[in-house]
Amino acid sequence: MRFSLLPKLYNSPARRLLPPFHRRIRFNYMSTDLPEPKPPITAAEKVQKFQQVFHSSPTDSWDKCWDQGLTPWDLGNPTPVLVHLHNTGSLPKGRALVPGCGSGYDVVAMACAERHVVGLDVSDIAIKKAIELSSGSPNAEHCTFLKTDFFTWCPDQLFDLIFDYTFFCAIEPELRSLWAKKMSNLLKPDGELITLIYPIDDHEGGPPFKVSVADYEEALHPVGFEATQISENELAIAPRKGREKLGRWKRSLHRASL
Numbered sequence: 001m002r003f004s005l006l007p008k009l010y011n012s013p014a015r016r017l018l019p020p021f022h023r024r025i026r027f028n029y030m031s032t033d034l035p036e037p038k039p040p041i042t043a044a045e046k047v048q049k050f051q052q053v054f055h056s057s058p059t060d061s062w063d064k065c066w067d068q069g070l071t072p073w074d075l076g077n078p079t080p081v082l083v084h085l086h087n088t089g090s091l092p093k094g095r096a097l098v099p100g101c102g103s104g105y106d107v108v109a110m111a112c113a114e115r116h117v118v119g120l121d122v123s124d125i126a127i128k129k130a131i132e133l134s135s136g137s138p139n140a141e142h143c144t145f146l147k148t149d150f151f152t153w154c155p156d157q158l159f160d161l162i163f164d165y166t167f168f169c170a171i172e173p174e175l176r177s178l179w180a181k182k183m184s185n186l187l188k189p190d191g192e193l194i195t196l197i198y199p200i201d202d203h204e205g206g207p208p209f210k211v212s213v214a215d216y217e218e219a220l221h222p223v224g225f226e227a228t229q230i231s232e233n234e235l236a237i238a239p240r241k242g243r244e245k246l247g248r249w250k251r252s253l254h255r256a257s258l
């Protein structure tokens, strides 16, 4: 009863009798000056914001972006083509590595009794996220996460498989030959490197830096890798379709033993 009288009171001269609290409610309720809801931030704006923070902090750039949740590359799920390759038995078993593993979805997705997967990332926050994610998975016992720098890390065992998605494009282009050398040093002589070649376009700057198949060849051929497959990634997520290829690389045993 008390509440049903309020609208009448608001519209009558007797509204002055209302206590200040109720007058305030009326003012907000009637106002047409309410702030417009902000439009959702676009993918391009997210990348721009990430780059701003990334370049503002040369020493701990990645950690800072992880800390602020500026991770526009993160699918929030495992990479569909990797899941497909895993489910169809098309990935080498044994020991696998995901450098620059971020939240670790891909590490968990391909870990199994026949394949132990190491995820490494230079960001402490990324690694903490990945450990938290994996701890809820039945595959947790087949994963290891390490906070370390890919370029200086020297494990005591080599790998049968290395999977690179958005790590090659995340590093400075001048580091690409070092990246290839490190891949070569970390893989067993008959090990396989699987890359998702992305983003294939012609934008300037980064990360992510633009890439092409030729960029991978230029880095990988000198250390003996040859492509066994380069194909369009039909399972790329919609915004990346047409700008992403699957590249599978192996060393010819003859050249690798030289």
Ligand SMILES: C[S@@+](CC[C@H](N)C(=O)[O-])C[C@H]1O[C@@H](n2cnc3c(N)ncnc32)[C@H](O)[C@@H]1O
Pocket: 062, 063, 073, 074, 075, 099, 100, 101, 102, 103, 120, 121, 122, 123, 126, 148, 149, 150, 151, 165, 166, 167, 170, 171
């Ligand atoms: C673009 S993100 C990709 C993350 C993940 N692969 C994905 O697709 O969601 C690049 C990642 O590489 C990590 N990173 C950059 N430089 C690194 C380095 N030298 N060693 C290890 N990780 C590095 C960053 O912290 C970041 O998590």
